[in-house]
Amino acid sequence: AGILSNICDVRISGTLTTNLTVTLYGNLGFDLIPFSPVVIPAGQTNVHFPLYVGDNGVIDPLRLAQVTATAPGFTDGVAGAFLFDNDGPPDPWTPYPPDQSDNISVHTGLSWGRVEGELVVNGTFETGDLAGWQLSDNGVGGFVVDNGTLDPVSPDGPMPPFSGGYGAVSQQLGNGHHELWQDIDIPKGATTVTVTWADRIRNHAGTFAPGQQQFRVEARDPSDNHLLWTLYASQPGDPLLGDWVRRTNYLSAYKGSTVRLAFVEDDQLGYLNVHLDEISVRAESPAPTSFDVYFGTNAIPSAADYAGSTTTSQWDLPLLAAGTDYYWRVDVKRAGMTNAGPVWTFRTGGVSSRTTLVGFGSSWKYWAQGTDLGIAYRAGSYSDAAWPSGAGILGFGGKETTTIGVASSGYVTYYFRKQFSIASAAKVVDLTARLIRDDGALVYINGALAMSDNMAGRITYQTQASSIISGTAETTPVVKDLNPALLVDGVNTIAVEVHQKHGLLAVSPDLLFDFALEATVNVANEPPVIALTSPKDFLSTQAPVTLPLAASVNDDNPAGLKVDFYA
Structure with missing residues (x-):
């Protein structure tokens, strides 16, 4: 869906000494709209024009799209092309284990890119930490998880989260710029992509000022972090000490791409505590989607390799054979249509024997x-x-x-x-x-x-x-x-x-x-599996502080293993 610039061309067999106005009509209503009228300039034989292709949220069959051009004194011209509906089953993407990967654990599972449903990881903060989120800070402070007991440095006291047991809040010890962000893969097969969140903005500086004392929600390009779209920004005259507010916006324009969703707080003029909760990015599809999973050691998966069907984007596997090539495929099904995905492959590490x-x-x-x-x-x-x-x-x-x-x-x-x-x-x-x-x-x-x-x-x-x-x-x-x-x-x-x-x-x-x-x-000893247990991922704390470093190790023969920590 969207505007296809200069995709079409209308022409006449010769030239005229005056401009010629041409009226254009499409045969599919709002699903195909030519920009009309267009003008062929005097002395010219043709002009390009754009088309608008709509998206009605319904899975349509293959259709012949036609545009008719009319002008006084000329015979009507008609041209057409087949129109495919992208609301059908999308291509599966981002496989894990990655295609052609090697030395994969025998305890692995399968996953692939989500095509609908909730896209944000830990948007409710109910893990009790900032797992799934990233922080960027200039100045002392930043976003931290709060269970309603945090007493910020500002005049505010402890405040409960919007819902559940946890939320996030920004706090500072002096002027700064703080960001809480997450990169989100937006499926190209989604019909709408809705962003919702709850915020409670507490500004103790007496005024809002763009770029100085402000809270913003931004969509960015992860490749260079440049701004794509501002979903929300506080403005001068807004309530200073607000209560919880639910907000909604949309990211449908970025279907098929990765977007960085960033919650940004500037506090150059005084204390600004921004409470966040219930952050959600939800992709909807015109019909429920399911996935048929094929997995085995055959280079071309067949019916014998059918593992089952799921509505999630992951599949658990039993213990795999070490040193073995595995092949898998995901067929995406929606509204009676099936899109067979590519064959992906990976090789497990270690050695196995019969x-x-x-x-x-x-x-x-x-x-x-x-x-x-x-x-x-x-x-x-x-x-x-x-x-x-x-x-x-x-x-x-x-x-x-x-x-x-x-x-x-x-x-x-x-x-x-x-x-x-x-x-x-x-x-x-x-x-x-x-x-x-x-x-x-x-x-x-x-x-x-x-x-x-x-x-x-x-x-x-x-x-x-x-x-x-x-x-x-x-x-x-x-x-x-x-x-x-x-x-x-x-x-x-x-x-x-x-x-x-x-x-x-x-x-x-x-x-x-x-x-x-x-x-x-x-039969071979597998590499040890090491997991950092302390501190937790994305932990934010005030300096100076003493943090214990700890890790868990799982191995067939842990005797003599040594874990080194680097910070």
């Missing part, structure tokens, strides 16, 4: 006595000392390695147990199970159901499998990805019950079981 935790042919404890063990056998503490053991494949009927029974027994359920150890379950990125079963099976890891195949309904000891497994399917593994959160540090217990499906003879002629478990494990 490990077999339990292999086919391993030794298993088994129970084939035709008794109901209930659920107790699934626990790691259960004693299977009396159980016999044998190598997989276990069963009977001719395809087994270890024979554990006969078909004529007619038993429905057989039990199997195995334990294995892992040093650090938190480093397991993924788990893949491979199950050979004839006929159905339930697999438990550390007491939790991890996998079920060919079983249905409420299952008891006498529940038969859903169907008979025969032929090559008897020894073809069923593959399933499992949740790594099933594992614990140290000893892990796998408990399996295999259920038969009896045929016409009321027995099953065979039984087969074997199981394998593979994992991707991050």
Whole structure:
């Protein structure tokens, strides 16, 4: 939306000795308005003219925009172009991790530029600090967070915030210039961008003077900090000791760009305390926006990489494999339209390896006595000392390695147990199970159901499998990805019950079981994660002062780590 300068041209086949007035009409009403009339000067064949393209806040289909030119003595001229509506799904932008980035933590998440909703970080100051904001000060003082107990140097006493438990206030010890600001990415797909804030201006100098004793709210260009637009400025004659006021303005003219929103206070003539609260920049769209997220190790994400849909601009990820290339895409959806985003990629730091935790042919404890063990056998503490053991494949009927029974027994359920150890379950990125079963099976890891195949309904000891497994399917593994959160540090217990499906003879002629478990494990020590805990970000204080410096360190092996502070 806006004015397209000199985008169009109207011309005649020859020249005239007098000026020619041409009237212009558009076919789309207020959505397309040519600046009319225009004049072709004497002796000239053409003249350029601008167009105004409107924005109605509705997602319109692709339309043919036409302009008709008329002048006395001339045949009408018509020209057109297709008009796309920018209210549709916008392009996703500013990905994190950045595209083509390297050495990304295996604990990362995904995020991208917001397209609607609240754009200000910590506009209510309810974090109890100035997180998300930046300060620029000349002179002693500046903006600080206040919970209603701050007693400024001015004649004012403590004053409560506009709402909630915290607000911000400017205070000074002498003449100065103080700014509180934040850079805001304004989405180009927004229909309106509304700025609101609450201020309480307390001027003890007796007058306002532009540039000397004044409070202003400004939109600036972050590249060089030059002024784009003044949203508000106190003026001579304004109330000196005001109460709270809610104010509103707009930044819609800056859609698709980054704007620095600055709250500015000049106090050259005396005390000027400006209280701020409920600062908001809200971008609206013509329809709700959602995001389909695709993530995986395929260079071209496919349907198999679909992770889910969200209305926020972020996506949590499980633990990632170290030293691995990942690819992701965000498709933006709005009002039945989809805009497929570009494919972004990053590589995690460190090293990972593929490990077999339990292999086919391993030794298993088994129970084939035709008794109901209930659920107790699934626990790691259960004693299977009396159980016999044998190598997989276990069963009977001719395809087994270890024979554990006969078909004529007619038993429905057989039990199997195995334990294995892992040093650090938190480093397991993924788990893949491979199950050979004839006929159905339930697999438990550390007491939790991890996998079920060919079983249905409420299952008891006498529940038969859903169907008979025969032929090559008897020894073809069923593959399933499992949740790594099933594992614990140290000893892990796998408990399996295999259920038969009896045929016409009321027995099953065979039984087969074997199981394998593979994992991707991050094997390298990751770099330590260090976070400054004191002082807090953007803390403002009066000098002289003693500030403690403290940091938290998270590492696989923190022994011997040293943290150096620089100020």
